[in-house]
Amino acid sequence: MKIYDTMSRSKREFIPLEEGKVKIYVCGPTVYNLIHIGNARPMLVFDTVRRYFIYKGYDVCFVSNFTDVDDKIIQAAIAEGVDADVISTRYIEECKKDMAAMNVLPADVHPLATKEIDGMIDMITELIQKGHAYVAKDGTVYFRTDSFAEYGKLSHKNMDELQSGLRELKVSGEADKESPSDFVLWKPKKDGEPYWDSVWCKGRPGWHIECSVMSKKYLGEQIDIHGGGEDLVFPHHENEIAQSECCSGKSFANYWMHNAFLNIDNKKMSKSAGDFFTVRDIAGKYDLQVLRFFMLSAHYRSPINFSAELMEAAKNGLERILTGVSKLKDGMQATQLAALLEEEKAYMQEAKALHLKFEAAMEDDFNTADAISAIFELVKLANTTGGLRASKEYMTYMYKLLVDLTDILGIITKKEEEKPDARIEALIAERTQAKKDKDFGKADAIRERLKEMGIVLEDTREGVKWKRI
């Protein structure tokens, strides 16, 4: 399996730290509002990465935090006149609902920054002791970037150039910093803000320290994969490396994975531009499986553009897969042929080749777009070779294969059994009778009526089928 590593800027063969195990840490959202569709991309990407590792038989430990103390949360709390934890608790719950609706597996651990303050104080203390951090007059603790010779190795930044670029910041504030690139580990509280006691001052942690601490606590000093959006490369992940490696003296993460952005009108989504969608907005119009399928239809390192047209295309494409799997399921239950037919052996070979294509795509830095193409080809194969004249063994094989592969992508194809609805069944029976009587006007009227109820009918050889839209 090859993974593109931001640090080395190349695809590298994946070798776990410990045989058969994978430790993954993904930076989670700051919970000051409902998550937006941009937040959803890393969630879906890394959930799929995780699912593939599980499929491969790895013992995966997946940790993703919620940042629940932050300026934006405090602002939202002030605006609503409530405590910050009211805001963060609320949006963590909402975020979990969205994740569940996108079929994102809950992390093995979802640590909260506010519950890990002791660990942060310990790490900051250690950094100060080792000369990697210092306390300013007002009690702010800064990381001393000059003390870490490798600072900039992830983002490939030249520190001298960075210095000149940051000159303006130096003038505008934080005058106590030794160097403009030094960053905050601990800062004093302001009135009305949540705070914790420390030997430096009453205050709260900087943003970067939490991930170093939580990663260390739940996964150890060294992890296999650290992931997040590409905007986190600098400074967030660069700073995490500085903090963690200065403490442990060991390499922090072996592979740095970063997803590209989800854009609107080919530009980064921004509130000010007015083009801003929450996952909840999309859920009002589509099953979030569609959003998931849409996101995975492009490679995770490519920017992806969001639009209504593309969502429609994704919806239709996903529908084709779902319909195909559904036909297989019906077929394998209805067919009278048990044993595999001679020609089906060849079809199964084709299916196996497509299974290998799927795996090869995923092995190559999680090329989900290519993997999906293998699924479409499997659906086509099933549609052309399945049906009442195919054997139960063949269709069961195809069904299981498609369910397994789509499950790796987190796409649910096993449709839940609809509860029998007497009213709908009665209308369908009435329409069937009308059709028998050649009263097509009445039959169509009933079909139209059901459509208004959100029920779409399909006349098949095995009888009338219906589904909700």
Added chain:
RNA sequence: GGCGACAUAGCCAAGUGGUAAGGCGUGGGUCUGCAACACCCUGAUGCGUCAGUUCAAAUCUGACUGUCGCCUCCA
């Protein structure tokens, strides 16, 4: 200014040296009372432009054009 990414049919999108996957959409057809589903057919003599390397380039090299991102909170 520094660093980086991308440019493939109407749209989306794989392919990174051997002669263009897949999907959506369009048009035609088969099936069907009609519709839907499904199936068949339909699509780039060409992969931003111009040079170069090579027996061979969408794929490598250079230049150019265009788009976007990071360098500040940001998924």
